[in-house]
Amino acid sequence: MASLIGSSSEGADLRPKIGDAGPCPYHYPCLPDGLKSDFGDEWGKIVVHHEPLPKRSCIFRENQEFDALFAIRSGCVKKYRLQKSGGEQITGFNFRGDIIGLSGIANGAYATTAETLDTTSFCEIPFAQLERRARDLIGLQHKLYSLLSEHMEAEQQLMRILRTPSSDCRIAAFLVYLTEAYARRGFSSTSIRLPMSRTDIANYLGLTVETTSRSFSRFAREHILEVDHRDIRLADPDELQRIAGLCFL
Amino acid sequence: MASLIGSSSEGADLRPKIGDAGPCPYHYPCLPDGLKSDFGDEWGKIVVHHEPLPKRSCIFRENQEFDALFAIRSGCVKKYRLQKSGGEQITGFNFRGDIIGLSGIANGAYATTAETLDTTSFCEIPFAQLERRARDLIGLQHKLYSLLSEHMEAEQQLMRILRTPSSDCRIAAFLVYLTEAYARRGFSSTSIRLPMSRTDIANYLGLTVETTSRSFSRFAREHILEVDHRDIRLADPDELQRIAGLCFL
C-alpha cells in the first residue's frame, strides 16, 4: 500500500512526534496550569527532573510503593497490569502534559506499570510534599481533585466504548480520542502517528489484532482514513466522528 | 419452569432480601469500620439519618451539586447516567454497607444518579464536615482513600469483564461478584435474589436482554444455576467460578 500521508514515507521522521516539539506544557516545568503565580519558585524545589528514558523502560511498576506522581514532558507511555496468564492488560496511554500515577494515591501502591513507548522525559512530583503544600494552597488541592475527576471520567468513557460490540465504533472512538488529545497539545488534528502497536490498541479496546487491523483497512477502503502503517490521516473526520458517536448512543 | 429454589415460591418473601435483616453494618450507625473508638459520639452529630425511601426513588441525581456521601443501611440502588438517546447507562449496583457518591468528590457534582431498586434506608454524610474531621483523624483520612481505592479497583474489574466477548463469562463474573458481595454481608453465598431486572444486568454488562436471558437459561440447562425468575441458586459454584475466571485470563 503506497504512502497516502501528506509527506513522503521518510517524512515520518520529519513530522514531529507527539511530545517532541514545542515549549514545556507547564508554565513552570511540570507545574499544573494556572498555579504558577501562587506557587512561584517553590515548585522547583519539589520537582525532580529526569533524563529522557529510552523506549520500553518503566517509569513505575505495578504494586511498587507509591510515593510520587509523574508529569510527562515529552514522549508517551502505556499503562498496563499483568494478568495471571502472563499477558498484559493495557489500561491507558498517556502523552506530553499528562500526569500519571494517580491510581497509586488511594491504595499506596501503583495499580499499573507505566512503560515508555518512545524516548520519554518526565518530572517526578514527590507526593508527600505535594500533599503537604496542597493543604495550604487551595488551588493545588483543587487541581489534584480535578486530575482525579478527569481520570475517573476517562474510565467511564472507556467503559462506554467497551460496552459497544462494534469494532468500528471502538476504533473510531479511540482515534477520535487520540486525535483530540493530540490537538489539545497543538499537533495536527488530521494527521497523526500512532505511538502504539496494533496489538496494544486491540488489547486496550478488547478486540483481537485481526479485527483491529480489519477495521483500519475498512476505514481506508471507505476513504475515512488513509493508513500507512502507524501514520494515520483522517480523510473524513466527520464520518469518523459519526461512527465514534455510536458508542454513546 | 418449576421453582427449584430451596423454599417454596412464596418463600422469596421469607428469605431475607439483601440489606434487610441483621445489625447496622457499621459499629456506629454509618461509621466506617474500625473508627468507632477514634470517633465516638462525634459521629452521631455529623450523620443525617433518613427514613426508608420507596422503590424507584433517587438518592441523588447526575450533575446535582455534590455535598454528601451516602451510606446504605438496607436495600439496594443502581447508579446510572443518562445517554443522549434518553436511555440509561448503568454504572453499578450498591447494597447495604456500601458508601456511594464518591464520584462527586472530584468534580463537585455527582457523576451518576442513584436510584433505589427496593425500599432503601440510608444515612447522609455531609462531606464538608467529613473532610474537616479527616484532617485530624488520620484513620478517617485513610478510610476515605481506601473507599476511593476500592471504587477504582471495582471499575478496573468491570473493564476486564467488558473486554471479554463471551456473554457467559460476563454473566458468570457478575454473579460471582454479586454472590461475594452478599456473602460479605452475611447472606447465603449459594442462594440469592437478584434485586435488578435482566434489562439492568444486560445494560450494565454491555449485552442485550436476549443474550443475558439465554446465558441464564444455558447455565440452568447445564446445572450450574437453578433459576426461578430473580431467585438464583448456585448449583455448581466451582464451575461458575471457573467460567468467571476466564474474564481474567
Add this chain to the structure above:
DNA sequence: CGCGGTTTTGACCTTTATCAATCGCTGTGG
C-alpha cells in the same frame, strides 16, 4: 379477569474470533 411490563424462546443475520498463511518492515551478521 385482562392489561402491561418483563422474560424467555425461536429463526435468522451480522459480526467477531479463530486458525493459518502471507507480506513487509527492521535489524543483525556474514
Add this chain to the structure above:
DNA sequence: CCACAGCGATTGATAAAGGTCAAAACCGCG
C-alpha cells in the same frame, strides 16, 4: 551490501457467538 531471521501487520477462510426481529409465555397488578 545483501541474505536472513524475527516481529508486526494484513488478509483469507471458517466457525462460533452475539445481535436483531418477532412472538409467545409468564408474572404482577389493578
